[in-house]
Amino acid sequence: MDERIKPYLIASEPYYRPAGREVELFEAAYARRMPIILKGPTGCGKTRFIEYMAWRLRKPLIAIACNEDLSASDLVGRFLLDANGTVWHDGPLTTAVRCGAICYLDEVVEARADTTVVIHPLADHRRALPLDRRGELVLAHADFQLVMSYNPGYQSSAKDLKMSTRQRFGALDFHYPHKEIETEIVMREGAVDSDTATRLVGIARQSRELRGRALDEGISTRMLIHAAGLISHGIDPHAACRIAMTRPISDEEDVLHALDGFVEAHFGT
Ligand SMILES: Nc1ncnc2c1ncn2[C@@H]1O[C@H](COP(=O)(O)OP(=O)(O)O)[C@@H](O)[C@H]1O
Ligand SMILES: [Mg+2]
Numbered sequence: 001m002d003e004r005i006k007p008y009l010i011a012s013e014p015y016y017r018p019a020g021r022e023v024e025l026f027e028a029a030y031a032r033r034m035p036i037i038l039k040g041p042t043g044c045g046k047t048r049f050i051e052y053m054a055w056r057l058r059k060p061l062i063a064i065a066c067n068e069d070l071s072a073s074d075l076v077g078r079f080l081l082d083a084n085g086t087v088w089h090d091g092p093l094t095t096a097v098r099c100g101a102i103c104y105l106d107e108v109v110e111a112r113a114d115t116t117v118v119i120h121p122l123a124d125h126r127r128a129l130p131l132d133r134r135g136e137l138v139l140a141h142a143d144f145q146l147v148m149s150y151n152p153g154y155q156s157s158a159k160d161l162k163m164s165t166r167q168r169f170g171a172l173d174f175h176y177p178h179k180e181i182e183t184e185i186v187m188r189e190g191a192v193d194s195d196t197a198t199r200l201v202g203i204a205r206q207s208r209e210l211r212g213r214a215l216d217e218g219i220s221t222r223m224l225i226h227a228a229g230l231i232s233h234g235i236d237p238h239a240a241c242r243i244a245m246t247r248p249i250s251d252e253e254d255v256l257h258a259l260d261g262f263v264e265a266h267f268g269t
Contacts, residue, residue, distance in 0.1 A: 019175070
């Protein structure tokens with residue numbers, strides 16, 4: 001394996017609790033090097049899943065957080081000036097393509113449209129990355145796979161994925177886990193007992209019913225783990241839920257009041 005990507009190998013098994021057939025389906029997709037979109041709300045386990053899969057497949061994982069300032073050169077690379085003149089530096093996408101990593105573009109709709117277009121030739125039969133500035137066409141290493149995450153929840157149509165991008169990918173659906181599984185995850189990741197985890201999950205599930213009305217999104221598994229972590233640190237549940245769950249997701253008095261009501265219903269007043 002290429003020296004440049006060894007640092008991206010995942011050394012020990014990440015904890016991932018499967019919710020359905022996603023491991024088997026992803027393995028089949030990887031075997032075909034099919035580009036995949038992980039679809040689902042924030043904090044539901046997409047990143048953890050890809051870390052787990054990269055570990056399982058023994059492939060390096062190069063993850064790139066997308067944002068509106070991310071340019072095509074940030075992904076593919078650029079010429080930089082040094083003592084010897086201008087030298088080309090591969091960007092993280094190019095490194096993944098050359099050396100055979102799984103490249104994970106996190107929250108891809110946040111990237112600018114011209115940035116998304118550079119992945120198109122990588123995501124169809126060409127499996128190639130043109131480096132226009134350098135006049136080079138990089139053919140993808142046999143192990144290379146493109147994966148991206150996408151939260152379909154609250155996108156404005158301007159930020160939706162283009163059909164030309166969508167049709168190059170397969171998609172795996174992610175949701176917040178079932179009650180029992182989520183409780184297990186919160187116990188393990190937040191180091192709390194099953195009673196505390198059950199109550200936290202109950203609050204989150206109530207908040208998720210407000211989705212699309214009072215809230216863009218309900219309380220995520222990630223938030224529950226943060227709250228659990230504070231509780232296991234000795235903070236009382238009410239304060240922990242305020243800091244880690246209710247206050248971050250809304251600024252509206254009536255919504256906060258409703259959320260506080262859920263906390264009281266599960267932890268008492
Ligand atoms: N199925 C799962 N197995 C293990 N941990 C999970 C699972 N789902 C969520 N988590 C926990 O929730 C946290 C947030 O998940 P993450 O993968 O970062 O969410 P996303 O990438 O979907 O926003 C993780 O750090 C992990 O602790
Ligand atoms: Mg993520």
